[in-house]
Amino acid sequence: MSIDLQSKLTPLPRLYKEITLDVGGEAVHLIIRRPPRTVMAMLLSEARKAGELDEQDKPKDGGCAMRLMARMAASVLYAPDGVRPLYDRKNPEVIENLVENAEWLLDIQEDVVGALGANGAVVERIQGNSEATQT
Numbered sequence: 001m002s003i004d005l006q007s008k009l010t011p012l013p014r015l016y017k018e019i020t021l022d023v024g025g026e027a028v029h030l031i032i033r034r035p036p037r038t039v040m041a042m043l044l045s046e047a048r049k050a051g052e053l054d055e056q057d058k059p060k061d062g063g064c065a066m067r068l069m070a071r072m073a074a075s076v077l078y079a080p081d082g083v084r085p086l087y088d089r090k091n092p093e094v095i096e097n098l099v100e101n102a103e104w105l106l107d108i109q110e111d112v113v114g115a116l117g118a119n120g121a122v123v124e125r126i127q128g129n130s131e132a133t134q135t
Contacts, residue, residue, distance in 0.1 A: 016076065016115035021104045030086070031078040032108070032115045040116050043071050046090065063099070069112070070098035073105060076115040 013033040021028045047053050052064035059065035074087035074094065088094050098105060 013076075017111055018080075019108060019111065021107070023104065029080050031080055031082070032076050032111050033078055034115050034117070035075050037117070039075050043068065043075065043089070043116075046071060050092075066099045066105070067095055069105060069109060070095045070102070072116055073098065073102075073108065073112045076112055 013035050016032045016034045019030050019032060021030065044053070044057060047059075047064070047068050048057070050067070052059055052067055054060055059068055071089045074089035075085055077086045078084070079086055087098065
């Protein structure tokens, strides 16, 4: 199959927002894209398999919530000219590195959640609140 045909059959996820992060005093330009609708379910499934969610699909603690947020960010962040996400959300080392070193992760939380189309209940779970309300 030719590369042109592959790119037509699997186009880039839709653009959600262009952002600029200040990382160590340097501007870093990134693209946030809307992934396929199934990605949010896959993210929750991956977190369950990692033992990070309780029976109500709420993060067990703050570290678990941060790893879920890192997985979410890894699913939607692209380099400006990138055709694949910048990070591999399925690689535990990548996720731990984001949690430990990406000081900007919480700064982009709203945009990441927005790109995934997560509703209020999912956002509440990610933040670890005990009573999620539907929006």
